Amino acid sequence: MPDLATAAPTPSTAPADDALIDSARRVIAIETRALDALDARIDGSFGDACRLMLGARGRVVLLGLGKSGHVARKIAATLASTGTPAFFVHAGEASHGDLGMIAEQDVVLALSNSGETEELLTVIPLIKRQGNALIAMTGRPQSTLARLADVHLDASVPEEACPLNLAPTASTTTALVLGDALAVALLEARGFTADDFARSHPAGALGRRLLLRIADVMHDGDTVPRVPADATLGEVIAEMSRGRLGMTAVVDAERRLVGIFTDGDLRRLLKDVQVDLRATPVAEVMTRSPRTIGAERLAVEAARLMEEFKINALVVVDEARQVVGALNVHDLLRARVV
The missing domain is CATH 3.10.580.10 (CBS-domain)
Structure with a gap:
């Protein structure tokens, strides 16, 4: 069995600082262009998604797998800490019992860059049958997930920052920013205050500063x-x-x-x-x-x-x-x- 510590290819010579800096700037430029493109697409669908979450009698449930799952987990945490009750469900575990965590009063926000993630598409019909409102965030507006959703948020990017155009980079950044935009828009719509924020962070430095009398x-x-x-x-x-x-x-x-x-x-x-x-x-x-x-x-x-x-x-x-x-x-x- 090969030694995993030495199996990965290594460059014959260490790259110069200029090459590394150029690479960093290229990534930043690509991801900046992706966010500029996102800004131009914020429209009525974004407002519709916000209204669904504001009107939820239950919580907002984030669904995702892989890198989209990591982003979904972060968005759920940001929503929960800014006044919108939310939690994350792993799409792969949903069809093995965790679907029971989703109540009919909940709004579901599903993330998939391709919009064709098999594990998500397996549980979406059951979620729809239960009557949950479904918001999809994908990079392909014509994808199956986008078409099944009540509201679709377009998180597509012109290209990934990865030179192979494979590793999720610009697409995950775009999804994260779109999630932050949702959280902040909901925060402002709810009139969420610094004291409200402190109450959900009582153990941290911010909580002590805002709560301790x-x-x-x-x-x-x-x-x-x-x-x-x-x-x-x-x-x-x-x-x-x-x-x-x-x-x-x-x-x-x-x-x-x-x-x-x-x-x-x-x-x-x-x-x-x-x-x-x-x-x-x-x-x-x-x-x-x-x-x-x-x-x-x-x-x-x-x-x-x-x-x-x-x-x-x-x-x-x-x-x-x-x-x-x-x-x-x-x-x-x-x-x-x-």
């Missing part, structure tokens, strides 16, 4: 360092050490915020030999009208404030400016907001 990461209750306005610096330093946030809020008798004292303020005072670090009232040296934030604001907004004003901590206040929490940059780092 100040209340989720702040210190609250007795963990918030705070002192009255008549506290001495000695009492302030003790409270800051207890709270370990690099700051303490300064509050009045109703626990309303009147100022803040930070590690930075303390370091600056250490240079002033005239200041009695034990007896001086904090009201004389605190920062008045400090930056604050509300508990319902997004944690990423706190990160922006800290970066913009070059500060490391924020006091969280309610509408009456009563102190309800505090956080510093380390809290945002632990929450992976920054």
Whole structure:
């Protein structure tokens, strides 16, 4: 049995960089022309396909095989994450039981560049008999699949980028772009928002940035360092050490915020030999009208404030400016907001 690692033909000499770069540019040019041709074909059929998917009482089911199957799987994922419930069914498995995954309320979007994929054509009559609306995306408008569909989306290309005109290259790019166009058109038609997107991506960085609130990461209750306005610096330093946030809020008798004292303020005072670090009232040296934030604001907004004003901590206040929490940059780092 031949060694698979050495069985493939290899060039006698390594190609020059110019040849490799020319090849890359040729591929990009061919695929760009294919997309230009696609743009000219976006017409009423595209609108019809969108309306079928918008009106679906079930989900959008993507069917495909081979490279078209890979593209179909990606389109299904993009649709699902942008507000259109969708999933992928492998065309080869459909006739071996997976056809049962498709309910009569679903809309089917079948992909085949040739439009003659045998496994697809085997199950399409059953899908039609069940009453499912069928959208086909093919590279041949006169193909069997295109003719069976309720709506056909023309994804044909003048040529593949492969020099043999065989490997799916320009055709898969065109199908991917057409799938993205469907997803975005549906997203806009549904009024899908950034918050909606975050809810379907709660574990990712985007989800954290769009869903995590100040209340989720702040210190609250007795963990918030705070002192009255008549506290001495000695009492302030003790409270800051207890709270370990690099700051303490300064509050009045109703626990309303009147100022803040930070590690930075303390370091600056250490240079002033005239200041009695034990007896001086904090009201004389605190920062008045400090930056604050509300508990319902997004944690990423706190990160922006800290970066913009070059500060490391924020006091969280309610509408009456009563102190309800505090956080510093380390809290945002632990929450992976920054």
